[in-house]
Amino acid sequence: MSVILQAKELSKWYGQVIAVNKVSFSVGPGVIGLLGPNGAGKSTLMKLITGQLRPSQGEITLFGGRVWNNYPLFHRIGFCPEQDSFYERMTGAQFLAALVRMHGYEETEVQRRVDAVLETVSLTTARDKKIAAYSKGMRQRIKMAQAMAHDPEILILDEPLAGMDPVARHETIRMVREWGKAGKCVVVSSHILHEVEAMTQNILLMHNGQILAEGDVHQIRGLIDKHPHNVYLRCSEPRRLAALLVGFPDVESVRFHPDGRVLTIESRKPDEFYERLPDLLLSHEIELEEITSPDDNLQAVFHYLVK
Amino acid sequence: MPVRFSLAKGWRNVRTISFLTLDTLFWSKKTIFVAFISLIVLGMSVLGRLIMTYHWIRVPFTAAQVFGTLMSTAVIHFLVVFVTLFYGTALISDEVEGKTLTYLFVRPIPKPTILIGKYLALAWISVMLVLPTIVLSYVILYLQRDLQPFMQDIGLLAKDMGIVLLALLAYGSFFALIGAWLKHSILAGLIYAFGWEGIISYLPGFTRKLTITHYIQSIFPHQDSAAAIAMLIGERTDAVESVITLVLLAAFFLATASLILREKEYVLEQ
């Protein structure tokens, strides 16, 4: 994997407060979700990545070069900040054109890019309206547009779906996935887990300024030994199935649901459990109606690691 | 995409930033307020003209005297300082408070370019607001059937405009520096302009050279009572030296402001 973004022992503090604490990670092409509760250090990390803050210690590099005061690098970076701030008197088209011009394009190219990106974020009809009159969703889309207009190789998106309606949200998620597939590096920061889950399975989980976990959600889940996996089974004979399952050493507990048809199994070796389950059901002629794992997801990973 | 610095490219970026800043400043409340103040100054010239024409006071005065008073009291000691303080401190502070600085900092342009572009916008807008006031005041006060006084002092008008331009550039760059550096830039600017300069310019010796106003007073052709007192205490600096110093000061403050912008971290409030 080619490394696009890399942090080595990166720390940032403001006086006595350590916002980012010895963080090290590498990110290549694809989409990665930067997650964490409020105050985890995500925004500070985003600002370090986009060169708005200087590291107190360690280093952060993009395409092999340090970010702070390295302005040529910003041809390749697109940043969508969290704050809802604009030059309110400008129209959407004027705002985009002013920012795209700073990338050094000729005027015809500036206009072409502005037209194209407005089309992408479905703001063509509102291009000549002042940003002050935009709705929250439109403001968010114009913010995304300014990050994308110069076709950057890495996109840093801080809470990109905030304020968007479901259709725009769906479109944005689709766009982010496509960018990832096209080989761009996309770092998406959010504290809304299901949104991130819809975009990627790769995560960087932060808490109290430190990285708690990095990688695929499912792999991380598998490594969380402290919390055995929950498997939810609805079947025709739950008690008989439970009696069979308790004999296996990896099964930690079996709980019956009040409705009498569901049992929840806790297992430390979910792979072995899943392998064994079909044979068990067939040999004892137990009909399985439903099987799910309620905690093999980002929510559970977040909950177990952070709380 | 390979990037090579070139003067043409740099100038293009400066121009883009300038136009962006002008666009936000032009119809803002700030500009309307400053234009209103300029109109009051014009109003003073109208009043002066009416008094001269209809002899409302017993001891007459000339157009030159009124124009000189307006220039030294209202324009140099107030309007120039006020306009540059207003716009200069806002150059970066407005972007920080409005949280739009991020958009500029994540563009492939050097941070000093941002400051220079904004400074040019400041220079342009303050010139547009102040110089026409001076010209119109001159016309209102001097214009009569006999054009001789009007033409006689036109060189003085040109000199005044040149000095005011220098003053705008010097003060503008100083307040841009304060705005880039300090959080409470308005207070610091007010303390400098109406505190430090008010006190130090009356002190003898070298201390007076630690103010921008000293160099402006040294080349200013009109005398007000404050300048007269100041000149009694100390000497004027040579005119050529004063002009060069003002230009160098403007360049120095601008360079320092650029350096601060480049190295300082601006933490935008969440």
Add this chain to the structure above:
Amino acid sequence: MPIYDLGYRHWSGEWTSHPYRWWVITRQGINLLVHKRRFMALMALSAIPFMVRAVMLYLSSSVGRSLPLLQINGKFFEDFLSQQMFFTFIIAIYAGAGLISNDLKANALQIYLSKPITRRDYLIGKLGVLVFFLSLPTLVPALLLYLLAILFGTNLTYFRDNLWVLASIVAYSLAIVFTYALVMLALSSLSKSSRFAGINFAAVFFFSQILYGILSQILRTTWVAWVSLGNNLTQIGDLLFSSTAHYRCPTWLSAVVLAVLLTGSTWIVHNRVKAVEVVS
């Protein structure tokens, strides 16, 4: 009951009476500012003239009051308060520029006015912050100086002979405090930017003085002193302390100008502070 409900419970105690609700806003404003080191440094700096004057009082009582500089009369207190106007100006900007403008910027007025407080409570609360901090370099040290003048005297003669000075100190201080406070609040309510409010405040004071300078030179009279805010306050001070008037302008005219200014400021503030703004 054996197991107590520890969930949300309604307040069954006494409610504070309505007349004091403005105090919550004032107290909060004061708390926010006293934790700012630079502001407290400014307040400490404003105490220096008081200390100088206290030394003068001491010298006057020990060396004697023969020296003109050590004459402790009404003018002594008037000069002190007039000199303190510089610090009052700076403190008004620091403490007052953002008082209402920051609330406008953050859309906090809706939150304030959705609580059981009225617009009047809000405005009095905000005014209270400024009155508190502007009194600290003016009324409070002036009263302390007056007290020191009595204490440094060998008998109560000074107090008997100068009882009227106490009233003048209070009146002049309040005139200065309320003028600065109301004008600052009005300007703060006109903008969402505290910087804009601060600079407008400076413009009002300095430009009015410049205007006076130009008019007095053109018209060759100090009768136009009423144009300047600072000069109007000085005229009031001259009247209250029975000093020779600085300007030829009649004191009643200065009083009327100040009254109009304060009324206008109050009207502006009252109209600008609304929970909802209707944009047509």
